[in-house]
Amino acid sequence: MQPDPSLDPASTYTPATRLLVFTGLIMTMVMGALDQSIVSTALPTIVTDLGGLAHMSWVVTAFMLTSTIATPMYGKLSDMFGRRPLLAFSIGALLGASLLCGLAQGMWQLIVFRGLQGIGAGGLMTLSQTVIGDMVTPQQRGRYQGLFTGAFAVSSVAGPFLGGVLTSALSWRWVFLVNLPIGLLALGLIMFGLPAGRSEAEPQVDYPGAALLAVATAGFLLLFNSVGTALAWTSPLTVLLLAGSVAFFVLFIWQERRAPEPLISLGLLRIASFSVCVAATGIMSFAMLGSLVFLPLYYQLVLGQTPEVSGLMMLPQVGTMMVSSVVGGYVSSRTQRYTLLLAMGVGIEFSALTLIAFCAHHGAPALFFLLSLGCLGVGMGIGMPNATVIIQNSVPPDMLGIATAMMAFIRSLGGSLGVALSGGVMALTLQGRLYALPEKIDVAAFLEKGMAAVQGLSPAMHLQVREAYKAAISASLSVSSSFMLLAFLMIVGLMTRGRRA
Template structure:
């Protein structure tokens, strides 16, 4: 009798639980685009342009390192407590980010934010799988997909408006009321029957992975800027990365409950999907992180316009995701992903050809094509992966693909940040004027902060040219990753 009442109560509360889940997913999804739009203003206020990429890298590092761990914790202790704790940590990080008075503080607070964010996406999706039947999930997943579309469209625009008319600090504080509403919904309306399970968490794998990716990120961001590539420090960081990564693979193959189930990688379609998710993850962070800086610093547009150029990618993505489902049925998985790969190359090539005179419309069109490519490939990957494995492996296989995209974001933020810093420093060092040679990477702060009028015409144009050429190098690397993605997609069998 009690069980029947419990089930009835749980069923009647589902719309409220779904609303709470959607709110939680919204604050996690909007974080990527809203902060990107605000970054030029943050740099102008706090300084530290050389640390630009660490604002993204620190958040993504903790997110990538904890996403699979949170999934396991939710199996042991229940979705509700783990998700609520994750949201609380995220909100504490968001509140502190808004109080930051230096770039170093902001980077540390972003670590806290990322630590909480790792719980939000996987557990929110899992709750939907728990409370809805197989027949209902397709419709509900449509709602969740629309959260990504809405957040991606509103994030850049909202970020631009907050920066221009209020303060960049509200880009972080806007999470607080939404997050508290999500927690209230979960506390009041989500009821779980938790079966006690023996904790099997891959702490050792998580620890060595964190060491490996941290060393690699530090090497990519600071190598060639703070210390030479061919130096003892570079060699030490490379060796630490390699040893920790080899240890990670060794641990994963021997532990009973691995963080990354490598056995799944033996399936050809999953292997290619995971590799391409990594390469497209690098591309995605390169465009979303640095495009607002190009539009504001090189094209001299305001934060709102910069936000709208990024929104174009967010419009292309959900449109292509919707089309992808139909294309998979009509022309197949391989052709759908290859068309997506061509769109990624086209968008990236347009970014490489972009210059100061191109204007924001060029940037928006380039973003749109990349968004179309992302939508076609990512949707096809999820469908393919879930069709390639049995039910009891589906969650792990989907999480592994999400993990690879997060890892691509993390490495991409570090790699492309390192390319930007290295090229900009080399550009300044090549200048014949000694006064200009004395400029540092952080001199870009003035360019982004509207203090360009305080610089001489020569210094202003040199800094602008340096930023433009450095970001051009970033887009060349993005194009290279687009080509790699396409080549891997060609390896798919024609029957797939």
């Protein structure tokens, strides 16, 4: 199945409107990326003001839950009703919820409002990437998606820093209120330049499918984010949550096969380039988040770095990702070798993760980690935009929204599963190493308190525990490297299949 060039909507945009809309989309995407990370540095101050320390993690979890659940719905609805009304709703919902978050008077109020904020944020990235697919020709998508990836990299690293500045200089409430001027300007630019939405004569929204997918997704995300911490891997509640999530997902697939207008088009999975790249994107997210989440822990517990320095040590990955995404997008548009560039990017990511796992296992100096992270950023900058381009170029224009949403949805689930599985490997390895130490210690306290427990040890015992952490974190990094190899082999297989065809 190939897109029909006669249906290409890119011809409806003039250079001036394209510039206006692209500027608004960049601002929208930056706002969405910031909202994922800007809250982290403000959380201690929020707890001091509102209380509710035991429920603090739900400020992040509620946002992640609702944004992930909403993502595929935005994709399908934008294919049915057009991008403009869905973008207006997405930005409007996020701005309204941001105002409520800024006015919250209690922790549970803030958690509920963060959930509402996630409903709006769920459409920002997906719809922005979809509009780019509409707005430019397939040959130019690599260049624009590369610019998006670069802006996303900068926004992600700027979030915690900006959150700290706003909290210190003004108030934690401005972490949310800062969205209002950015969002209103972005909304104005997009509404002015984006064509009016279209609507099917008798749209048939798959409400049962949406409900089943929401329950299944919520179950999986709660499981991935609780197992190994709030839930034991072998507890009855873990098994029950897994079985319930799988059951609802099976019911969702059954519903999609019979629905007149399915929320997710299962027929797209028969397109090899689409299905392979969506799966590879999920595995790449699994590997990336499963490794990057635990690297700062390694820097602090094993290398003895401060939290500030451990954060700065992640900058090489962000800097090289920003540069390589822009350069790689330009090369992609010039050469049209999307699959080859994707294979190169994922291959570099696999090599970099393998180097990082090797450095962690052997306790290499910080410089080697910085060089490896720089290589990792190069691979991410080349791979991510080309995966998006391949997925968008492989589907008809009237399915661009759901195709992009399916990619974003699988990427989000893959990342959550990666953190859970890598964390589980780390915890099991650490537990085994700690129990094997000649001097008996309170293993449960170490697994619960982390750095606080390490700091109270004698020098000799501290060295042994540090070696245990080194082995545990390097084991989790090896898992991420193995999954990145799987993604690389899938892309190489797709490239080989294309040459034979």
